[in-house]
Amino acid sequence: MAALLASAPLLALVVRAFADEWRAPALVPQQLGLRGVQIAFSGSSAEAFGNSLLVAVATAMVALVLAWPAARVLGERRLRHPAPVFLLLAMPLLVPSYAVGTGLTEWFIRLGLDGTLPALVAGHLTFVLPYVVLVLLSGFGPRLTALEEVARVNGLSPFRRLLWVTLPAAAPTVGASALIGFLVSWSDYGTSLALGGGRPMLPVVLLPFVGADPQVAATLALLFLAPAVGVLAAATRAGRMPL
Amino acid sequence: MTGTRWRAGARWRAGARDAALLAPSLAALALLFGGAIIGAARVSLVPLGQGPTLEAWRDLFDDPLFADAVLFTVRTALLSTALAALVALGLALAVRRRGALVRILLALPVPVPHLLVATVAVVWLAPGGLADRALGGLPVTPVRDPAGMGIVLVYVYKEAPFLLLLVLAALGRGHQESDEAAAALGLTPFQRLRWVTWPTVRSPLVVGSIVVLAFALGAFEVPLAVGPSNPPTIAEYAREATQGDLVSGQSTAAAALLLSAVASIALAAIAVRAARDPQGG
């Protein structure tokens, strides 16, 4: 029941996307149609989808690589005073993304980086990295250490240990943190606008339609949900909770 | 003698290695986040084409609208967080033994961006929205409600599943065993809730709630879509400032956002202290 309540509202988006006319008091659309699809797929939406995808994947990957060693240290509780590290990690999550975007823009322009993909990746990293570290660290701990010791005494080289033992064992958390990282980057409006320098990004293309044109907004929203739903569905098929 | 020296050396080496492992991510964060904060501070203190001045900060504190915004933001954010935590806790207790499907359906709002949830809320709950049409009138109108109920509603819908995931994760690790042991010792369900379940979920719940609170304090998308026209939230206030005067507006906005950031960090520090162990039991 609660589960139904959680998912039903989103289904209205699908109807809204394919309703050319749906005014009160009608409960069902007065007219169905593809106006939303036509408009959503015109202009720079496709390019924006590609850009957003590229940036989100790159950000998630970079974040994973940077976060891995830190998550190890924190997950295995090697620090005697972890609190300051956690505080530093949490800070970007506690600050409005709008403030970070505003604050970073000027520096990036000065460095001549604004508008480039690396700039977008770096900007998104500010929010993505903390999430990825915080999710990833739950995958490390005595259980994983024990498995790695097994691999070690069995003579596996560090690289093979990583490839054959550590990564498969940590796969669920690696997957979950990559997903979180991807989604945070994928849906970020503030930094995408501030650092994009006019490069089309999906949230930037979507936002003007929200409120102004519900049908186009709903269509773009579905497009926006696609990767998340895809990953969730794949995870369900694999019989594993990704989050 | 040499033994202790060797041990001290080993400890130092381990510490250095841990520091080296932490360095990449912490350095990246310090650089990006620190740069952002310094940048925002600079914007707030040095308006375009002028020397350093505290004018933006003075304007901010003199503006009765900003005071309204702070009060309203703190009130809705606290209410949203508390309700989301309560709902998450209740749901967690209800579904902790349910299968993956129920959990996935409940987790569905987690990957959905806030903006979309707000859009969906408007589709359903606005005057003339789907709920209104289906019921032939709504008893309350949460969208653009002066008390900010719409904002609270959207945040609860969006954040309760997020907290639920954290709570369920904590409940997954040996909680059922402890709970059985306590039941067998004669603890009533309520006592078990208080002494076994609550301590298990407290840390993740508090940490998650801090993130939710901070987000609710600083985001403008949801209030923009469903919040009342007055008072604004702090982030909305900042956004409106940038739409007003081109030169001083940006400085005022940066000052407002910085203030909200400091407030979030302070609140988080208090909450973490209250929850003691931030790493979770």
Added chain:
Amino acid sequence: MSGHELDCRDLSVSPGDSPVLRGLSLTVPAGSRTALVGPSGAGKTTLLRAISGLQDIDAGEVRLGGEPIHARAVHRRGIAVVFQEPRLLPHIDVQDNVALALRAAGVGRRERRRTAAAQLEEVGLGGLADRRVQGLSGGEQQRVALARALCANPRLLLLDEPLTALDPSRRAALRRVIVELQQQRRLTTVIVTHDRSEAAELGQRIALMLEGLIVQHGEPRTLFERPVSAAVARFFGVSNLIPSGAETLAIRPEHVRLEREGGRRGIVVEAVYAGDHVRVVVECGGQRLRAHVPPPDAPRVGEQIGVILPSEHVWPLPAATSRPEVTGSSAAPRVTL
């Protein structure tokens, strides 16, 4: 303080659809100690969970001191359970863990601390009251769990393989603590174990459970030497099951005597040194007989030797046992005596 009689009648339990207990009955007299043994998967833990209420039952009843308790909520049954893993609460210290049941009962803080300290003393952990749980060794944690259970002042104490995770010396020590405390308090106790010799040491009586049923319940010696079926015999290490006409004769290997001269002659085909005895297999008239002999007396492989089966130790298994699927898989050597 003294215990109550536990009486389980016709219990059927199917956790997760497949039946595990199939009409099981078991009576444990008040104040006595029964060791519940059986191979893995026999349903021992399920039985304890059914008694304590952690597992719903499909049919049957559980009585404690004459009252039916199977419809009561777990915490109203007056039963304490010690699990295989200590299951201590990590966020409170040792004494608060021990006094948890007292706190639940609304006992004041002072009184709680006093009782917990005394209880910790009894399990041999006098000085650890203020320690955090995480710092304790496995054995210490299990003692805390025991103290916690005793502190609840239960009418029935259930212990589910409490010693499995411990090393042999700690095992023996904790075993002694359990027996001593049980005797002092005359607490009705059921201890699950899968180790038959531990069962013999722990239980005044042993109940053997096979495939969801109690197949024999009695004093240790009875189960070891007078098994009711071949399956029981095999579980308790009666490795010589000799068909003789319509019946099967059982004799424990330590009762088989080997003589240099006399007896039935056979050839030693195997002699394995096992520390306190040597396990000898003698091929004798087409049968293989097993004997445990003291190391100094052990014959060598290939040696000819005489086998004597003292008649006072030979036990004819009751015919037509109730569990054909158990006895049917007999791999006993065929001997004509």
Added chain:
Amino acid sequence: MSLRFLASVTAVTLVGVALAACGGGDSDVGTGRAAGKPTAAGFAPTLAAARGQTVRWWMYGGDDKVNAYVDDTVAPAARKLGVRVERVPVVDTADAVQRVVAERRAGKTSNGSVDLIWINGENFAGGKKAGLWLKSWAKGLPNSRYLDPKDPTIRTDFQVPVEGQESPWQRAAFVFAHDSDRVRTPPRDLDGLLAFAREHPGRVTYPAPPDFTGSAFVRQVVAAKGEDAAFAYLRELRSVSYRRGETYPKSEAELSRLFGDGQVDFAMSYDPAFVNSGVRKGQFPRTARPFSLADGSLQNTSFVTIPANAAHREGAQVIADLLLTPRLQAAKADPDSIGNPTVLDLDRLAGRRGLFAETEDSKYLLSDYGRTLAELPANRVEDLEKRWTLEVLRQSP
């Protein structure tokens, strides 16, 4: 910068007027009186330099018809001139201006990422004051000869002299909408609107300033009644307006949705063709009609401006000029497109006037907006918005 300039000058001296013919895909460009101020020859270096440039045009992105006009009409015409147009959609023009400000703050004086902005009013005035815009370029556009230089809405923008720092492209007039099925005769004037609201409590509202349209509505009242009388009027309207004035729609789009869903009786916009596009989007009933008030309608023009640090300023000028061609202006005025009245002076079009003949008649467009109310000075806008917030919104019951 100087290199590029040199190159274009050289190109001009070498090929001369022949280059102007290169832009011949659209015959409006580069032809015209040789004697006037803006000349084809004068613009030729710009055209030459613009070739191969990609102009990033930052503009409000929520109107599909405007987007389609830029993508399907402007962009192909520009391509013939060797210029690519890339729309950068923003929620609010201020986002684009903020970008320019950020670049200025960071000391980026050239190669900026904003080439062209759809702008007017406060945003233009603020930027002009801060010296953000390229100076005096709009006067040199060949097609500016079709503009009426005496028209105050062309010469000034919210009473701020344009001085060639922006070039017009759209007309704006404040227009209301009613559903002719529901409200047969709309209110005549502002007093009629108040009377209607008293008779039908909760059926009238307007977007809350600083929303562009809401702010314009407040200015409309101020322009018609004078400031203090206007605020008395608005406070009176508050108690009988939608949700008793406790809250207002945050944007024009939201008001339009409420109107479409029958929650309120009137919508309003600074876009004179908004009823047309509302019906087309399925948001308004087909019985929706535009109307204006007898007190007069605010009218102004919206422009495009080029930041001083734009990377592709020549391309941007070519686009600005292209937007003024009679053909593109006529295409824009078509009710099936944006339906926006032309900024050109029809008297100066001579033979091309016929392009606009059929656009006059549509039941979703007004042919006459009544008395023109001039826009207030840009620097008063923020003060009015602030006063509205404090005296009308914040004092709500």
